[in-house]
Amino acid sequence: MAVKNIDTILILGATSGLGEAFTHYFHSQGKKVLAAGCNVDKLASLKSELKGLETFRIDVEDIANLDTNLKNVIKEFPGLDSVFVFPSIMNFFSFKDPGSSTEKDISSEVTTNLTAPILIARTVVPLLLPLNRPATLITVSSGLRYIPVPIYPVYVTTKAGIRSSLEKCLIYYEGEKSPEKGE
């Protein structure tokens, strides 16, 4: 990833953690930053803190509306050249105690960590590839994918899926020009 190639960036999961840190970083570099997340209070606070920041409420678990929500952003900012995907859930539970998790917990974790990045790539890749300049799509795995940590059984599985399949698919497009892959 070359920062000089990034002019307008959409950061999904911008309201805390790495997403928030990258939002501050790219804004400090003078880039046009489109910050998206679920926490509307945090989005409002980022917008008031960072002049020129654009904010969008996008819940990536809302997969029925994800394609439309992304396309609405891209329609408003056709210069978008980069998308970073940070939303993540890391539930702590054990299969030894089924009561430590619910079906909803597991479904939400898989949807947020794996299904949503796949759907985001499906929407974004065809829009980035025709750009007449470098483009970047970053999804995030984790070193924990190598370790069968029994207290994070869904997290490590989704992160292995991102790394072993989605990111390898994205690498395929590098030969055509972009998007770049990353971890």
Ligand SMILES: NC(=O)c1ccc[n+]([C@@H]2O[C@H](COP(=O)([O-])OP(=O)(O)OC[C@H]3O[C@@H](n4cnc5c(N)ncnc54)[C@H](OP(=O)(O)O)[C@@H]3O)[C@@H](O)[C@H]2O)c1
């Ligand atoms: N931090 C590390 O050391 C590390 C190491 C390896 C990999 N990673 C990966 O890096 C990425 C970011 O990690 P992090 O440490 O910054 O995680 P984090 O602090 O837990 O932040 C996760 C972000 O995802 C957002 N999010 C959760 N569900 C969402 C949804 N349905 N729609 C939109 N946003 C949603 C959260 O929003 P809220 O603000 O509402 O909570 C939060 O902004 C993750 O993919 C993680 O697996 C991190």
